[in-house]
Amino acid sequence: MRTISRYISLVCAGMFALSAIAQNGKIKSVEDDYRDFAYVKTSEVLLEVANKGYKSADLFQKLANSFYFRNDMENAAKWYGELFTMNEVIDPEYYFRYALALKGIENYDESDKWMKKFNELKPDDMRGKAFLSKVDYRANIEELSRDDIEVHNLEINTELSDFGTTEYEDGIVFASARGGGRKYRWNEEPYLDLYSVEKTENGFGEVKEIQGKVNTKYHESSAVFSPNGRYMFFTRNNFFKLKYKEDGTGVNRLQLYRATLSEDGTWDEIHKVHFNSEDYSVAHPTLNLTGSRLYFASDMPGTYGQSDIFVVDVNDDGTLGQPENLGSSINTEGQESFPFIDTSGNLFFSSTGFPGLGGLDVFKSEELDQKVASGSNRNFPIENVGKPVNSPADDFGYYENLVTRRVYFSSNREGGKGSDDIYTFEVPECEQLVFGTVQDSKTDELIPNAIVVLFDGKGNEIERKTVGEDAVFEFELDCEMEYLVRGEKETFISDEKRFTTPKKKQELQLQLLLDKDVQEINACDDLAKILDIPIIYFDFDKSNIRYDAEIELQKVLAVLNKYPTMTIDIRSHTDCRGPADYNERLSEKRAKSTRQYLIDNGIAEERLTAKGYGESQLVNDCGCDTAGASGCSEDEHQLNRRSEFIITSINGQSCED
Structure with a gap:
């Protein structure tokens, strides 16, 4: 730029x-x-x-x-x-x-x-x-970033500077140095003026200088129009009524002006906004959907850095209230400029102060205008809009029509026609697809005829489907939305996945893994495995039931109450560390303590037997009398510190049968 x-x-x-x-x-x-x-x-x-x-x-x-x-x-x-x-x-x-x-x-x-x-x-x-x-x-x-977008250099760009687009009526208005005349010493290009051009079926028509008293022999740029089309706010050098003014250091600052649309279609009645000053710049205005708030860039007193984004209320007669800095969520010691508020209240702006790809990058803060209106705290999260809008060069002047999905932005990136060029693209329709299968979490077997339900982020049901023999489901979704997908089937515990779709095309694959809620129980089965009970923990060198062990024993208690003919043998095991006779005595105490807990909670004692096996029934090669024991990890030793609840009989079936 x-x-x-x-x-x-x-x-x-x-x-x-x-x-x-x-x-x-x-x-x-x-x-x-x-x-x-x-x-x-x-x-x-x-x-x-x-x-x-x-x-x-x-x-x-x-x-x-x-x-x-x-x-x-x-x-x-x-x-x-x-x-x-x-x-x-x-x-x-x-x-x-x-x-x-x-x-x-x-x-x-x-x-x-x-x-x-x-x-x-x-x-x-x-x-x-x-x-x-x-x-x-x-x-x-x-x-x-998005790789499904191809940007186009506008055909109306010249070898000079063209930038800062806004839509107006059936065309666009932008700033350009194409007008000839006296040159700006900084870049040896002519001073900027505002131009308009109508859209046609094949692109754009003839570029024309905006009519009225807006353009002068100095810079004009960055126009925005009130919703009723009556007013235009724009940027100009401090040049008003043929008077060119500088600050105390000899710098001519930028100022904000308002023009009124005349009956003949020209822009006249140019007025300064009341907070312009010879000592600081005010520039690059944008209006919210209703025209009630105007956002702009300035380095006025209270600015954090080189330039900040400010907001000011707009009165019914087009006059402005008192500006307010948007605060440190948006502004830094660097340069924040070129604000744009879309019709959804999202703020787009360019900044050198936040991490980006180089130069000015475009950033977004969602629903900022609504937050400003509500007077909520000034914590405005931002995000870099990514490629292809941003590049290692300066990228700025973002404008988006949410209805037509047309975006314009300006950049001085390599490959352009001039020093600054206007680029455009149409945001592709965002195609989101989530698909997957419903499977058993233990065996990975498909679960036909399961029901898959799609919810929005607030839990409202959107759609449900019954899967076929292939157990496959799919849903078409919207972009940048939160969803929840839940799989259900009788005799299974449901599984669900929550996710947020991105703003670009995506196909998301999910596995809904259901746990069996009803399992067949037979004599000789271990309830600890069926109920997925981990180790029944005891404090070191103790045999009393801890609170976390009590939670697991409540699962066993529930099954014993549901099946009154069931009898079980409680078996407690240790790892090999410590004397063998000590481990056997300790495990015996723990097994009997577990049995007593169940009896105390209403289970008849004749339904329960208990025995401690110490280290005599290891499930791996981590015996302390073997050469490999010293290389066993704590997790491997822990596999031996287990409790078993073996079903000895149920419904007349005995484990000995």
Whole structure:
């Protein structure tokens, strides 16, 4: 982005002290150009000086900045690298710029190193904190990226700067430097004006300058229209009623203006908004669905960084209330700009302060406008919108029509026609499919005729299906929604899976694994295995029933009560560690303690027998008199510390039969 779109951040650059270098008068000769953001000329002169072998921190700072603010990140990274070879005390902001420049050439690993150094020098800076909170930001961005979208460079783009799109009536309005006339010293392109173009069946018609008194000989950009079409808010240099004004440092700031639609279709009656100032910039407006709130970017007092996103109420007559900063969830010490509120109240904005792919990245905060309206706390979660909108270059000016699914955004990425270009795409219909099988959790056998029910995230049933012999189910779903899928079958315990669909096409495969709720019980079966009872734990060297063991014994108690003819033999085992006679006595006490618990809870004593076997019936090779015992893990020894509840008889069937 090489025009008005980065002007706010450039104000800060223009404030740097320009110390003299005695041996090089050429550096002083470009100070005026540097202060006026004429970076094309500055970089040429400074590059000539540096190529002659002159070295100084001041020289490398100016040279690197000249490339950085022109978004030539390859040369910016080169000269910031030279700056850090000078072994001088350097403002931490240069660490951040170097990291961002390295991102611009996709050297992410090296960029991350310098971001960590930046955080060490400024641990309270929100940009460093945001980086440390998502050190895996690249993987996160990849997850949020879409490979089913193909962006198109608009046919109306020129070799100059075109950016900042909004839909209006049957076309779009955007800013462009195509008008000719006097040139802006910073990039040697003509000043920006606002243009409109109608959509046609084959693309776009003729590009026309917007009619009325909006455009001047200075910059205009970033228009937004009220829902009733009566007002237009837009950005312009501080130039009003033919008066061009600068702040105390000689910088002409950006201001926000409102135009009114005349009966003849032209935009006239230009008014400044009341919080414009000669001392700070106000720019890039966007309105919510009802036109009751306007969001914009500014570096006014109270700003966290180079520019922040603010919100202000809009009165019925088009006048504005008092601006309010959106806070540190959205704004950082970096640059936040180009806000856009879609018709669902989601905020999109561009930022250099949060982890991204390089330059300005586009971020999203869902339902922010509703949260602002409710006066809730200012904790607005954000996420990077990913590729293909974001790239290593500057990506900004996001606009989306949720009805037509048409998106416009601006970028100075490689492959464009000019310095900034407008790109577009149509969001593909989001096709989501969840499918899978219903199976037995123990045997993996298919469970035909099971019922699979689809619920929304709030538990409301959406659809149900009965699976066939292949036990397969599938549902078509919406994007970015929470769902729950539950499998059910008589004599089985249900299984369910909860998930949230992404915003891009996906096929999700699930296994619904059902546990048998009714199992056949025969003599000689072990209730511990049937009821999935783990070890009955006792405190070390004790035989009294612990609370966690009592919970498991309640399962045995329930089965004994349900089957009054059932008798069981309680068998307690230990591992090999400790004297064998001690283990046998301890296990005997534990078996009898278990039996007594069941008797105390109403089971006739003649239905229960109990015996301790100590270490005499190990289930593996972890006997202490074997060579392999010393290599056994704790888990392997634990397999031997078990309790068994063997059914000795049931319904006239005996284990001895």
